[in-house]
Amino acid sequence: VRCQHYPPLRALQASAVLRRVSDEHKKEPLTSSSQQHFDSHPAGHQPEQEPQGPHPSYTGQGGQESEDYESEEQLQHRILTAALEFVPEHGWTAEAIAEGAKTLGLSVAAAGMFHSDGSELVLHFVSECNTKLSELLEKEQKLVQLGEAEKKPIDEFLRDAVEARLRMLIPYIEKWPQALSVLLLPRNIPSSLNLLTSMIDDICHYAGDQSTDFNWYTRRAVLTGIYNTTELVMMQDSSPDFEDTWRFLENRVADAMNMSNTASQVQSTGEAVVQGLMGAAVTVSNAETSRAVR
Amino acid sequence: LPAGGASLRLCSTRVALEDINKPVIDRIIRVDHAGEYGANRIYAGQMAVLGRSSVGPIIQQMWNQEKDHLKKFNELMVAYRVRPTVLLPFWNVAGFVLGAGSALLGKKGAMACTVAVEESISDHYNNQIRTLMEEDPEKYKELLQVIKQFRDDEREHHDIGLEHDAEAAPAYSILKTAIQLGCKAAIFLSERI
Numbered sequence: 268v269r270c271q272h273y274p275p276l277r278a279l280q281a282s283a284v285l286r287r288v289s290d291e292h293k294k295e296p297l298t299s300s301s302q303q304h305f306d307s308h309p310a311g312h313q314p315e316q317e318p319q320g321p322h323p324s325y326t327g328q329g330g331q332e333s334e335d336y337e338s339e340e341q342l343q344h345r346i347l348t349a350a351l352e353f354v355p356e357h358g359w360t361a362e363a364i365a366e367g368a369k370t371l372g373l374s375v376a377a378a379g380m381f382h383s384d385g386s387e388l389v390l391h392f393v394s395e396c397n398t399k400l401s402e403l404l405e406k407e408q409k410l411v412q413l414g415e416a417e418k419k420p421i422d423e424f425l426r427d428a429v430e431a432r433l434r435m436l437i438p439y440i441e442k443w444p445q446a447l448s449v450l451l452l453p454r455n456i457p458s459s460l461n462l463l464t465s466m467i468d469d470i471c472h473y474a475g476d477q478s479t480d481f482n483w484y485t486r487r488a489v490l491t492g493i494y495n496t497t498e499l500v501m502m503q504d505s506s507p508d509f510e511d512t513w514r515f516l517e518n519r520v521a522d523a524m525n526m527s528n529t530a531s532q533v534q535s536t537g538e539a540v541v542q543g544l545m546g547a548a549v550t551v552s553n554a555e556t557s558r559a560v561r
Numbered sequence: 562l563p564a565g566g567a568s569l570r571l572c573s574t575r576v577a578l579e580d581i582n583k584p585v586i587d588r589i590i591r592v593d594h595a596g597e598y599g600a601n602r603i604y605a606g607q608m609a610v611l612g613r614s615s616v617g618p619i620i621q622q623m624w625n626q627e628k629d630h631l632k633k634f635n636e637l638m639v640a641y642r643v644r645p646t647v648l649l650p651f652w653n654v655a656g657f658v659l660g661a662g663s664a665l666l667g668k669k670g671a672m673a674c675t676v677a678v679e680e681s682i683s684d685h686y687n688n689q690i691r692t693l694m695e696e697d698p699e700k701y702k703e704l705l706q707v708i709k710q711f712r713d714d715e716r717e718h719h720d721i722g723l724e725h726d727a728e729a730a731p732a733y734s735i736l737k738t739a740i741q742l743g744c745k746a747a748i749f750l751s752e753r754i
Contacts, residue, residue: 468642472642480649481645484647
């Protein structure tokens with residue numbers, strides 16, 4: 268997993284600032300949450316931890332780290348995850364992030380760490396969904412390898428994988444159009460394109476694609492088209508449990524299978540025609556030569 | 562994303578294969594695959610013109626070895642989940658045209674093309690071996706073994722080309738320089754695209 272890691276000092280400063288600010292605004296919740304934190308440790312550690320109490324952790328880079336140490340990235344991750352439950356109400360916005368920060372006992376100013384248009388929240392959600400999909404596909408593959416499950420035919424596999432991934436949007440489906448518009452912001456396009464292509468590559472890989480020629484691109488392009496169109500259909504679907512969407516998906520996957528069958532048929536027909544013509548040319552030239560000899 | 566701001570860099574979902582340096586290995590396998598694919602097409606072009614001549618069997622033998630190389634890189638590409646270069650259809654045509662074109666200059670022309678291409682390829686493999694040795698010889702032991710073996714094979718092809726009077730080909734030095742320039746460009750592009 269390619270993640271960028273920030274220097275610990277800046278991370279500590281950031282989390283220290285947040286804790287100090289939240290200290291000023293909400294002393295009690297923080298104390299109680301720290302108590303809970305310490306309570307979960309084995310009794311032997313208690314005497315050492317208590318003197319430190321709910322003070323911000325100003326530890327040097329090489330010094331001892333307190334139990335509360337986490338990188339800035341981990342903190343942002345936690346805030347965004349907590350913010351997701353407020354998305355159906357507030358949308359993909361800084362308000363949702365602020366609410367999420369509040370549930371973690373942090374100040375609403377924590378939302379200032381992020382852009383005001385909710386970009387990071389959407390990208391975080393998509394990244395999490397993709398990770399969940401990867402894990403699901405990996406588990407399924409292990410079951411097939413152990414012989415505990417049947418290997419699915421390709422069209423069924425693709426259908427199930429895309430459906431599983433799209434179902435993750437259901438809790439947020441009302442606000443998903445907004446998320447899509449955020450993903451299409453020029454600033455976010457590199458990240459969102461990266462997430463989309465790696466998700467499609469994952470599905471193709473687990474579907475058993477082993478192409479090493481231009482088919483690698485053709486197959487992924489076709490699957491991307493199927494995924495994107497199905498996603499758009501899903502947003503306008505009001506049928507029970509989105510059954511219209513899954514039917515649309517089934518038809519598109521069937522189309523793709525037909526297309527690839529037709530393409531290979533055209534190719535073999537073309538090759539046969541060429542061979543036939545070559546044979547005819549050779550026969551004619553032989554006939555000419557033998558006539559000339561006579 | 563600004564380096565100074567507290568912005569979140571989103572991770573891709575690709576599972577890291579052990580803990581290899583994915584970008585470096587990606588490039589190496591992609592460009593080597595493209596190279597073997599191109600070499601295949603060059604020999605195919607040469608065989609199309611000189612298949613029935615006296616050098617036909619030798620070219621066929623070298624071609625067979627290139628086919629084995631390509632097969633190996635196909636396997637590595639799937640194992641490391643590397644994307645093939647977008648330019649494959651282009652190398653398909655360009656390789657065949659180069660092979661056929663050099664063969665139309667005669668047997669020595671074909672051999673000159675072989676010498677030029679194989680020299681480029683063995684230099685390129687040597688660079689990759691150096692890179693991998695600098696990274697971590699233990700971690701990339703299998704890949705290093707493959708590349709070293711292939712480098713030796715290409716070197717052998719280069720020597721066969723010289724044995725068959727490549728240097729007596731028409732406009733040998735110009736031909737060689739032009740082909741090697743083309744190879745450098747192909748390598749540069751295939752690594753990235």
